[in-house]
Amino acid sequence: MRALTNILQLGIKELRSLARDPALVILIVYAFSLSIYSSATAIPEAPYRATIGVVNEDPSPLSYRILDAFQLPYFLPPQAITHAQMDSGMDEGRYTFTLNIPPEFQQDLLAGRHPAIQLNVDATQVSQAFTGAGHIQQIVSSEVTTFLQRYHGQDALPVEAVVRMNYNPNLDRSWFGAVNSVIDQITMLSIILTGAALIREREHGTIEHLLVMPITPVEIMLAKVWSMGLVVLLASSFALRFVVQTWLAIPIGGSLGLFMLGAALHLFATTSMGIFFGTVARTMPQLGLLIILALMPLQILSGGQSPRESMPEVIQDIMLAAPTTHFIELAQAILFRGAGFAIVWPQLLALTAIGGVFFVIALSRLRKSLN
Incomplete structure (x- = not known):
């Protein structure tokens, strides 16, 4: 004791x-x-009100469909810019992301060719650049895939993966x-x-x-x-x-x-x-x-x-x-x-x-x- x-x-x-x-x-x-x-x-899990400028050289339904997919609160409305404004805007820090859609993008895609979209990222904006680039890639891929499925008359892919997130459903x-x-x-x-x-x-x-x-x-x-x-x-x-x-x-x-x-x-x-x-x-x-x-x-x-x-x-x-x-x-x-x-x-x-x-x-x- x-x-x-x-x-x-x-x-x-x-x-x-x-x-x-x-x-x-x-x-x-x-x-x-x-x-x-x-x-x-x-560490942000998603971009928040990220600025994006777009050089749209293909005024097609697909290009406008991609631009409409950038929504608040993740991205501010995309701003239409030129090539010169793209370079100066990145240098002055006005845009965290700039997207360049090439001419005849939709036409080349439907013809079976593989056109490329240029994405420039201001890596000094680390918190936005870290997650924003992946979100933009996902948005573009999703819109292109949906457009091609509708064009070819496909309602769904032949194989679909069903993913269930356990313990943290929203990641x-x-x-x-x-x-x-x-x-x-x-x-x-x-x-x-x-x-x-x-x-x-x-x-x-x-x-x-x-x-x-x-x-x-x-x-x-x-x-x-x-x-x-x-x-x-x-x-x-x-x-x-x-x-x-x-x-x-x-x-x-x-x-x-x-x-x-x-x-x-x-x-x-x-x-x-x-x-x-x-x-x-x-x-x-x-x-x-x-x-x-x-x-x-x-x-x-x-x-x-x-x-x-x-x-x-x-x-x-x-x-x-x-x-x-x-x-x-x-x-x-x-x-x-x-x-x-x-x-x-x-x-x-x-x-x-x-x-x-x-x-x-x-x-x-x-x-x-x-x-």
Whole structure:
């Protein structure tokens, strides 16, 4: 009971120290609010009011049909321009896209020839150019295909692919961006807060006070783990409920309680990593550099930004030792696909085992540093 009391009181002390650190408090608030919103909406999934100029040298029904397909809010009404205006407009930034429909385009198409439409893109408008070029290609191909089918009297293609989008029917990128940002913030903040708590003890000289008290290193470590883990767990639950579900209107497929259980096990591992980094680093700048070196591979190679199946098998095997790999699989299965305990129990077991190993390593390092 005395050990539990010590762990509880030390954890409360950590929470009070965190509350008196405005920089870390602002970081937590930003990470689980504006950072998630910006990650979800930073990359547009479609062009928005993109400017387009058209040099139409073939005043045919097909060319006008293509021009009518550029609709708001994706594109502003196409502006008829000349060749000279096309070059000057691109140079001056008036048009993000310019389209050149060649003479006798419809006639060549009906004759079985393969005429080409020139599309110029202002690549300095990255947010529009990234998605707009693909949309324009799709619009032109769709209109040409529909025109040829009607001309040849074909009602439908002989073979039609029926595609059904599961879990994200509209292919909304913000769904993936928001949830993946919550996962990244949980990992980053848990490592930063626990490592900073240990560095703060050393810089303020309170670590010596703890050493002369009847407190063991495991009690010190458990206090930092539960207190900082609790802060991140509460912040992440707030982000999922009010930022993801309410502000961004993104549905959550599975049980938030099961996700919080997985997040707690993940925090057990990442907070232990933060303690380990806090024993290696002597100052806050050193801790920041160590965290950057650890977070980059954890976020990039764990399957959060790209599928693990597309990575070399050696990398896949190595990253099985990282808690983020199993946590991302668990989080995506629960939040996207509505998976239950029967599906995600292997990830829960893996997180428990990895967390135990990291805890023992960090505790051993902490004992050496205190001695």
